[in-house]
Amino acid sequence: MARTAPTLQVHKNIWLQPLYWTLAVVAVLSLLKTTPQWTRINGLAFDQISTFKPARPLEPGVxxxxxxxxxxxxxxxxxxxxxxxxxxxxxxxxxxxxxxxxxxxxxxxxxxxxxxxxxxxxxxxxxxxxxxxxxxxxxxxxxxxxxxxxxxxxxxxxxxxxxxxxxxxxxxxxxxxxxxxxxxxxxxxxxxxxxxxxxxxxxxxxxxxxxxxxxxxxxxxxxxxxxxxxxxxxxxxxxxxxxxxxxxxxxxxxxxxxxxxxxxxxxxxxxxxxxxxxxxxxxxxxxLHIKNPPRWFEYLLLAIGCLMGALIGQIKKLIPKFSLGAVSVITVIGFAWVSLKFGRLWLSPWDLNAGLLGVMSALSVRDFAIERKMRKEIQGAFSQYLSPDMVAKIVANPSLLNLGGEKRNLTIMFADIRGFTGISERFKDDPQGLTNLINNILTPLADIVMANGGTIDKFIGDCIMAFWNAPLDDPNHAQNALKAAQEMMNAIADINDKLTTHNTVLEGLTIRIGIGLNSGDCVVGNMGSQNRFDYSVLGDAVNVASRLESMTKIYKTGIIFGQDTYKSLHNTETVTEVDTIQVRGRNEPLKIYTLDKGISL
Incomplete structure (x- = not known):
């Protein structure tokens, strides 16, 4: 999920600079105001308002x-x-x-x-x-x-x-x-x-x-x-x-x-x-004649309308924004009628409303363009690391996404291919074949992770690192992570059948994986340099998950998960306690568990 920081900086600048857009609209409308078409619209506005319940003399004078x-x-x-x-x-x-x-x-x-x-x-x-x-x-x-x-x-x-x-x-x-x-x-x-x-x-x-x-x-x-x-x-x-x-x-x-x-x-x-x-x-x-304000006052009305549009344009939700905009337009028209009827002063609602609607429209177009670009970037950034359903949710509602650093309770997974050194030895003269093999193994496993709501953090050689409960909330993250682990273990049999059928180099070799899972508080967010960063996780729970994956070799089992993951499960009937271990860097011993069907193939 590596991305470049300058893109976000541009977004930040655009969001913080509606004033520039407002000034640009003021300049454009000021030029349009000199055209015959603008005068015609102003005249039509006067025709409509001055003929609606007009002031009349008590009796005709002639x-x-x-x-x-x-x-x-x-x-x-x-x-x-x-x-x-x-x-x-x-x-x-x-x-x-x-x-x-x-x-x-x-x-x-x-x-x-x-x-x-x-x-x-x-x-x-x-x-x-x-x-x-x-x-x-x-x-x-x-x-x-x-x-x-x-x-x-x-x-x-x-x-x-x-x-x-x-x-x-x-x-x-x-x-x-x-x-x-x-x-x-x-x-x-x-x-x-x-x-x-x-x-x-x-x-x-x-x-x-x-x-x-x-x-x-x-x-x-x-x-x-x-x-x-x-x-x-x-x-x-x-x-x-x-x-x-x-x-x-x-x-x-x-x-x-x-x-x-x-x-x-x-x-x-x-x-x-x-x-x-x-x-x-x-x-x-x-x-009963009607006073016409000086020309400079018309430009002042235009500027006031632009200011109103800039303020309303800052509202992000469409329904409140356009509802308030519609109410403002109607209010301006009503005020123009009251001013004409009782004050005998013509204050063109077109000048005010053109500024209001012009700036509102410009800011709305700007917001739409930014949001569209953001959605594309989100889709591009997460489509390879999240399931299509999760990507669709984030694209539809980017507010669900918090890319800044935050503390969350996550479940982390490390899944590693067993005996990778021996496999590499068979492909020492065929690096392209080794790459294809790794891809053919990790692709279906990664698909299972994403199908269960997981986020692919990174691929570390022959290892998959993933986590649950970020960027989207997942209250059942431990259960979903363990379900993904079980499906990955079951999928290895099909992967072996396909690989050995089409690849004579793997004859007599069985692909095995080990999966370590652990739950705990982590820091998740954009991590890296100012120029390039990844959406990743840090924390003790991550280190423990990595250690548990390596222990699957010792305990001859495919899946091992820690006690915090165990406590988060809704159903523990198929869970077996494996041991209580001492993890380096931690004072308290850690109970570890496996699934009854978690034995590695």
């Missing part, structure tokens, strides 16, 4: 006046509608008591019906009116630039205002970012409605969406043109309305105004731009 299919049917005109129609809408809404009106339409071009049509709308647009402006990226061969498109100046002459209505989707096409309130369409509408909050959000914020598409109260454009006929009394009194497109199938490409939102993943539907604007209005008004 009513949507929808330019929809029924309105196209009722008005029965092609788009763009006459400006006079929008002027009539303004008068009707004002008469119904509306406080502020926002047009999510950019009136940047003159009317196709002539200047008077524009003048009619200009006269109707008063201080309660806000028009949308647009900021577009225009690319030319020379450069790219942002061009702001305002409504015609004539529409702002009587106190109406304008504001940028742009929303900027993330790289995955989903609208999540709150626009800068300064100079924004909804901020201008808040001012017009006298609902501007005392403190506006600063920095990058996220939009809290309150429901799937069509969550806001809405009326059709044609209904708003005649509220007395189509709407309940006072429905619009003191309300804020936003006029915009809400079409299932857009009447014209230019009117397409729908976006992916966090609810799109759940419903599969886009949200009309006018409803996105209504949501932004309530985010500003009710301070």
């Amino acid at each position: 009513i949507i006046v929808a330019i929809d299919e029924p309105s196209f049917g009722e008005i029965n005109q092609q788009w763009p509608w006459p400006r006079e129609t929008h002027a009539r809408l303004l008068h009707a809404l004002r008469e119904a008591g509306v406080r502020a009106i926002g047009f999510d339409i950019v009136f940047a071009n003159t009317s196709r019906l002539g200047p008077q049509d524009d003048i009619t709308l200009s006269n109707a647009a008063q201080t309660d009116t806000v028009f949308a402006a647009d900021l577009s990226l225009v690319e030319t061969p020379q450069a790219s630039s942002l061009i702001r498109t305002e409504p015609l100046a004539i529409f702002l002459e009587n106190g109406a205002k304008s504001g940028l209505a742009n929303v900027q989707p993330d790289t995955d096409g989903v609208v999540r970012r709150l626009p800068d309130p300064q100079d924004s369409f909804m901020y201008a509408l808040l001012n017009t409605a006298n609902e501007t909050p005392k403190k506006l959000p600063e920095g990058k914020k996220l939009i809290q969406f309150f429901g799937p598409p069509n969550s806001y109260p809405r009326i059709s454009y044609y209904q708003a043109l005649n509220p007395k006929e189509f709407l309940p009394p006072d429905m619009l009194k003191d309300k804020v309305v936003i006029v915009g497109y809400s079409l299932q199938a857009s009447a014209d490409v230019s009117t397409s105004d729908a976006f992916e939102t966090p609810y799109t993943l759940k419903t599969g539907n886009f949200t009309a731009g006018v409803e996105v604007q209504a949501t932004i209005y309530d985010n500003f008004k009710n301070k």
